[in-house]
Amino acid sequence: MKKILGMALAFALTLSLAACGGGGGGASSAAPAPAADQPSSAAPAADAPASQPADNAGGGDGVITVGFAQVGHESDWRTASTKSAQDVFAASNGYDLVFVDCDNDSARQLEAVRNFIQQGVDYIIIDPIVATGWDTVLTECDDAGIPVIIIDRTIDDSDKYVSWVGSDFKIEGLACGEWLKAYAEAKGISEINALVIEGSTGASATIGRTEGFKEIADREGWNIIASQSGDFTEAGGQEVMESYCQSYKGQFNVVICQNDNEAAGAMTAMDTAGISYGVGGDVILVSFDANRPYVQMVKDGKINANFECNPMAAPTVSEIIQQLEAGETPEKQVYVTESWFVAEDAVSKITVNGSEQPVILVTQEVVDGRPY
Amino acid sequence: MTKKKITQHPLFLPLVCVLLVLAVNVIYDISQGNGIFNFFITTIENGVLQGRLITILNRGSEVAILAIGMTLVVSASAGTDISVGSVMSLCASFCCMLVAGYGVSAVSSPEEFSMPLIVGILGALLMGCLCGAFNGTLVAYLNIQPMVATLILWSAARAIGLLLCNNLIVYVRVPEYGIFGGYIGFLPTPILIAAVCILAVSLVLKKTAMGMYIQSVGINKKASRIAGLNSRRIIFICYLLCGLCAGIAGLVNSSRITSADSNNIGLNMELDAILAVALGGNSLGGGKFNLAGSIIGAYTIQAITTTMYNLGISSAVTPVFKAVVVIVIVAIQAPPVRIWFQKLRAQNHKEVARV
Structure with a gap:
């Protein structure tokens, strides 16, 4: 009886893991479509960080690794925002995008950001599902020396991010x-x-x-x-x-x-x-x-x-990242046109x-x- | 004597509750200076039935359909199937994916279909059965607690739906698909679909011994097996049916918006379905059940929602009002309260007799 329960639980775990892994897979398979010019290079780039996080930790090869914790895909607008990020942070532009669809689950989003820290990405982009409860995790990012850029929605209880990009x-x-x-x-x-x-x-x-x-x-x-x-x-x-x-x-x-x-x-x-x-x-x-x-x-x-x-925050975020790379200080609030x-x-x-x-x-x- | 019979009928309290909810609207309309029965006015406008009552019957269809399966599951296995909301989403996504083709985000005419609509619909129903069979196997044959067993699909089914839809909202913007959530003639189709489901299941329960089998398995699984019933198969069938109901409800919900919005279809609907069973006066401990009660419970939930809209209560506080109403309804039906009422009545009777 106990054995069977254990087996079932293990099975459940595998299933949910498969579902999570699949989420990433779904995102990466969407990547080649917008980056039509270089479909072959975009797909492995998006897959790589999931399988070999340790390799990206150095980041000394000139590729900028960006972690993006997206809200979900509840509307076409969100899909456009995701597509914009996948286009801008494509391998052809010298980026390596780690994309996580948080499915409107704020706990999952916090977990995603912590994973980004562990993977040692160079920049973290967050579209915060909720406005509060961010101070701890943003302090962790700060301690790890990873600049955080907030897009679209706002964070109320912390200012430990570089810039916010979004609509008024x-x-x-x-x-x-x-x-x-x-x-x-x-x-x-x-x-x-x-x-x-x-x-x-x-x-x-x-x-x-x-x-x-x-x-x-x-x-x-x-x-x-x-x-x-x-x-x-x-x-x-x-x-x-x-x-x-x-x-x-x-x-x-x-x-x-x-x-x-x-x-x-x-x-x-x-x-x-x-x-x-x-x-x-x-x-x-x-x-x-x-x-x-x-x-x-x-x-x-x-x-x-x-x-x-305008959901196309990614080009502006890319500009901010380039400013940071050049050692400049970007504005705290940037509005998209x-x-x-x-x-x-x-x-x-x-x-x-x-x-x-x-x-x-x-x-x-x-x-x-x-x-x- | 007859009065006693009415109040002790199992459907008496659920019916009183739904009437109470409707009465709130009458009071509101009077206080607003509208017609007393403003809420109940049903007309045929623009060629279709219109009115708040029709809205309750129409919008309540999904929960009513879910409540059928949930009642059987609760009765047979003394547990709830918490995966139905996610399974709804999965079935809707699967249907739209089959019809539109993988990775396509919108089709606007039947010529663009990658598969005929009927294949998508049958596929979705099959997918519902499959999910139900998966839950049934875990509960009936592996003896896993129902909540743990259905927790798997609760978390996984919606995610699988997302995968099938390639993380997009898939639009099937054709009138043929919209018919299941729209109108046949002047009647809203969801009402018809719910009615057919309810009729079919109650016929099977009444005309065969199935209803009795399910109750006996729910009351004592071992004794039923010794008496010659295949307890495991009966539990399995209940979960299978519950999955099928979720598939049908998913189709209706997706057809209303002619798209598969996998993030939102059936979100938290498993809770409504469980609540419907409880509001119907059924014990969540399994055994005896009353299908009609659950159906009334389902429409009670929708009546509360529609009432909130009618009263124009700000959406931020709606859940609070809903909670208060649910507490009142559940408390009225709680055994100690019932006993207290009975005592009160007996006392009155005595006093009258003494005088």
Whole structure:
């Protein structure tokens, strides 16, 4: 009996190990696709650190080893962020990327960072799943002399990292509000009754976008009827929108979805309820993130405006690493540049936080030119 | 006499609970100055059934389907299958992977399919059975505790799903795939699928001796074996069915969003399924079970969620409200509380008699 239990446990362990190893394998097999110019060199490069961590410890061969603890792959945005890192930190650029998909498990992410320290990577990139609980592990990185670069989400309880690279979510929210104001003026819409589908509760993107939009809404005296979380998923957006349609049918004319996946869900729910949206529809639909399929929907007139949240942090991170290699001190906070996409040419410029920014009318070239 | 019979019926308390949850909405609507039965208005708009009640039946389908399998597993093996949520995700990923082809992240027309849709669906159901058989083998034939045995797939199945999908969300954006989570005529398909599953299983349980076999194995495995039942096979079959239910629920959930979002499909749904069994008045210690109770339990959970949406409660505090409601429901059904109620009633009766 005991023997059998032992065997089963051993089997369970093997299975879970296989699953973890497989996760890395999945990531490395994705690497050759973007690095189409050198597919043969990219694949072994990504595999090597997993099998022979000791060999990388020296790092004296000019190859920069970078460990990247990614959140997961819960959305297309995340996939684009991962792809961007795999492209930039490819072997052809003199990098060796150790990629870990943490599957939205913060414990796994801490473990991944500790593994990076043990493997002796040269730089660690973290997209923190949670904002707190980082001080201990970042101190360990500091003691090991490995510079840490934070991307996308933020860390609240430690400043033992070199730089943070990401989006200014509040600016995104403000831009959304400013555009809506200008658009409503241009279209002669006097009253704004908005429904908001928020992202995951407590996520910095949710907080920033909500704050930014609310600031404009308060200033303009708009009515935000309801604001509930759709967890950044299509299923969540669908369920919240379904509920909104039942509660407030005919009472709203704007729907703000805080990411593209939620917008997809909201569209299905509005289709079912028989509510028209987009260009010429009863409801102005606004989304954030601006992934290519959803920029296409802007062009098709299904989404009125889409506010980019640029996932391509990797090129900026690469610049920071090069600065560090050259002995320079990079800035503590670096924002990536972002664009605003719209379906109609009613508004061409908006003033966000005092600076004038262009609004891009989506054409086929714009869609084709999207990197993700 | 008849009054006593109603209150002692095993379905009485679960039904009271679901009605209590619905009553909250009536109170809310009255306080908001809406129509008293605003929550219950069901109409056909845009060619399909609409209304909060329909939402509860529709959105509750997955948990209801899971609850069928979970009830049998709990009854036969006195343990729970905690892998169902992950298995849902795996089955959905497998279906979309088969249909779209490995490594493809989106297909938008049937011409791009690498395999016909029916192959994907059958594959997913088969995968569900396979996972169920794996759990069943561990529990029935290797005598591993159910929670430990199903812990393996709880952690591994979702990860395998991720591998199958090459770490991407796979979109199968065709109306044919959306039908399982959409509408047939004016009726939401998930309701139909759940109804068919419930009918099929209850027919088998009622018309054959299977229901009795499962209960007897759950009450005493050894005695059942001595009495001539193949206890191990019965437990195995229960887990197999539970896996199949997870496969069906996974398909429905993935069809709603016409994609395989392996990170989120069925996330924490195993807990809802277990809760549904408990809310239905079933003992998690195995033995006697009441399938109808579990189904009512499943819809109670969805009724709570839908109520939260209706009340517009901020999503941050929703879990707290849910927890409070669940505590109240479970406490009402707890044996000491029931006995206390009975005593109270007896006392009243006595006093009335004395007067």
